[in-house]
Amino acid sequence: MNDESDGKHGVQSLEIGMGILRAMVNGQRSMMLKEIAAAADMPASKAHRYLVSLIRAGLVEQDPMSSRYDLGPFAMNIGLVxxxxxxxxxxxxxxxxxxxxxxxxxxxxxxxxxxxxxxxxxxxxxxxxxxxxxxxxxxxxxxxxxxxxxxxxxxxxxxxxxxxxxxxxxxxxxxxxxxxxxxxxxxxxxxxxxxxxxxxxxxxxxxxxxxxxxxxxxxxxxxxxxxxxxxxxxxxxxxxxxxxxxxxxxxxxxxxxxxxxxxxxx
Missing domain, CATH: 3.30.450.40 (GAF domain)
Known part of the structure; x- marks a missing residue:
């Protein structure tokens, strides 16, 4: 696949990650894993793998007490900017x-x-x-x-x-x-x-x-x-x-x- 073709196809994993973030934004509150998976239309195991990466990037954070996920500090910063x-x-x-x-x-x-x-x-x-x-x-x-x-x-x-x-x-x-x-x-x-x-x-x-x-x-x-x-x-x-x-x-x-x-x- 050449560079031009690859550029048109984009990066699928990034698009999936953005889909999870979109589901969380539309949820308008902190959410459990199963809720995010359902909203993003994917298995919970797959959603969890993406959430781990999003947490590392600062786009998502998880409350250790309730296990709920919410937008992270970097996502907040992007919104403010x-x-x-x-x-x-x-x-x-x-x-x-x-x-x-x-x-x-x-x-x-x-x-x-x-x-x-x-x-x-x-x-x-x-x-x-x-x-x-x-x-x-x-x-x-x-x-x-x-x-x-x-x-x-x-x-x-x-x-x-x-x-x-x-x-x-x-x-x-x-x-x-x-x-x-x-x-x-x-x-x-x-x-x-x-x-x-x-x-x-x-x-x-x-x-x-x-x-x-x-x-x-x-x-x-x-x-x-x-x-x-x-x-x-x-x-x-x-x-x-x-x-x-x-x-x-x-x-x-x-x-x-x-x-x-x-x-x-x-």
Whole structure:
């Protein structure tokens, strides 16, 4: 069997295991072995073998007193992460739409991807001259406002390789060509609670400002940003755009369960 054919067939044992988990989820309570086997439509001996593996993986746990099975800590974690990701994006989309209506500028939402910050959605304003943002665009760490925000609050081990690569390539603002310069900029972003491109954007004539959104762990989970035409777009700290941006980012953070101060990266 070739790789393509094998990929189409999938892994049967994994599908059976997922069937057991589905039966437990649908049961909506802890269950005995015979109940799980009946719900999954398989012999109890077979269900037991799968349950042993699922327990080892943390997806299932068994109460030693009652012998009942229930979802394990890893299954709970998967559910919480999935809920967090679903809610944050949905709520974020609402926020950038509200911001667009409020300040009549291009707004966008970005999350952290494998290669850096990624634009997941943007909203077009009602004005004759606008800046379009392409969904799926991966942003630079040092020449984008969003990249600077993520760099300011993500763990250093996560962002350091990307920052080092950009500095080595040389296409960065003059004051960010050294580690000391970068650290000073990130400290300023953490102090102000937002970042701008300060006239140095990868696309000439574009200016952007971004603010962090934190989750219930007080960790950055995404950014909201505003993009406009340089010279026609005020990104000073007390401007309408920045004031609106920070207010919406803070409200969304509270909605996602943030409490206390943001976690400072180490």
């Amino acid at each position: 999935a809920l967090d990701r679903l809610d944050r994006v949905r709520l974020g989309l609402n926020v950038i739409a509200e911001m667009r209506d409020e300040i009549n500028q291009t707004t966008a939402l970005a999350v952290w991807g494998d290669k850096g910050p990624v634009i997941v959605r943007w909203e077009r304003p009602r004005r004759p001259i606008t800046v379009n943002v392409i969904t799926g665009t991966v942003l630079d760490m040092l020449s984008s406002a969003t990249g600077r925000v993520f760099a300011a609050w993500l763990p250093k081990k996560t962002v350091a390789p990307l920052i080092a690569a950009e500095i080595k390539a040389g296409d960065v603002p003059p004051d960010l060509k050294t580690k000391a310069g970068v650290e000073a900029m990130l400290a300023e972003v953490r102090r102000d609670g937002f970042a701008t491109t300060n006239g140095f954007h990868r696309v000439p004539g574009v200016e952007a400002v971004a603010a962090p959104v934190f989750n219930f762990k007080n960790e950055i989970t995404m950014t909201v940003l505003v993009v406009g035409v340089q010279g026609m777009f005020d990104v000073s700290a007390d401007s309408e755009a920045v004031t609106s941006l920070k207010r919406h980012a803070e409200a969304l953070s509270l909605r996602l369960g943030m409490h206390g101060e943001p976690k400072v990266p180490t």
